[in-house]
Amino acid sequence: MSEQGKIRVLVWSEHTAPKEMYPYDINGAVADGLRQEPNAFDVRTAELVDPGQGVPEEALAETDVLAWWGHMLHNAVRNETVDRIERHVKERGMGFLSLHSSHMAKPFTRLIGDDGRIGGVKHEAGPEEIKVLAPDHPVAEGISDFSIDPEEMYDEEFGCGKPDTVVFHSTFPGGHEFRSGCAYTVGAGRVFYFRPGHEENPTYYRDDVRKIIRNAAKWVAGRS
Numbered sequence: 001m002s003e004q005g006k007i008r009v010l011v012w013s014e015h016t017a018p019k020e021m022y023p024y025d026i027n028g029a030v031a032d033g034l035r036q037e038p039n040a041f042d043v044r045t046a047e048l049v050d051p052g053q054g055v056p057e058e059a060l061a062e063t064d065v066l067a068w069w070g071h072m073l074h075n076a077v078r079n080e081t082v083d084r085i086e087r088h089v090k091e092r093g094m095g096f097l098s099l100h101s102s103h104m105a106k107p108f109t110r111l112i113g114d115d116g117r118i119g120g121v122k123h124e125a126g127p128e129e130i131k132v133l134a135p136d137h138p139v140a141e142g143i144s145d146f147s148i149d150p151e152e153m154y155d156e157e158f159g160c161g162k163p164d165t166v167v168f169h170s171t172f173p174g175g176h177e178f179r180s181g182c183a184y185t186v187g188a189g190r191v192f193y194f195r196p197g198h199e200e201n202p203t204y205y206r207d208d209v210r211k212i213i214r215n216a217a218k219w220v221a222g223r224s
Helices: 025-034 079-092 100-104 106-112 207-220
Strands: 007-013 041-047 065-069 095-099 120-122 128-132 146-148 153-155 165-172 176-186 189-194
Touching (some): 007 025, 007 207, 025 207, 065 100, 079 106, 095 100, 095 207, 100 106, 100 189, 106 176, 153 165, 189 207
Parallel strands (some): 007 065
Antiparallel strands (some): 120 153, 128 146, 165 176
16 A cells, blocks of 8 residues: 555546546546545546556556456457456455446456356436445445436346355346446455446446445455
């Protein structure tokens, strides 16, 4: 951890989100939510076009939690980039927070040992009803069941490996459902996947979503 005791979070995204919704991209919005607890987090941002694809060795060595939002450019992430991330999670205990369409991101699928497949997707699918399945889990602290509208729908089957705990579960109109908050222990590190966050919707500005991301960052850092 940093000398100040703050959790050092590096928030990564592709810089592909619509600027009318996220003028500073997804990583900017997520970083702003983390900075709402300035005494808890030291936050930096990175993107794919940065040196070392945003996660060079020297940056990862100074990172306690890597938060990752990817969507269109998963295949542009090089295997050696994934190797570095995997090593820092499994050997050093760096936390990894996978957001929304990062269910298919190479670092996430490598860490959980599955392919991240989903059974279906639909834009503007109606409200996402999120139920807290594990209220005693630290990621769920201060969170009750809630609804997000509008949001994009994902449907099972979800190739998410074997989570230690499914913290949140989502349902959508038409009987669709999805495991929307999954916690893992991977080697010396922790991984959390959180589903909501389509780039055309203002999800990352919501107080409840920002609270969950802060909780998740603390948990994967081993602070809760």
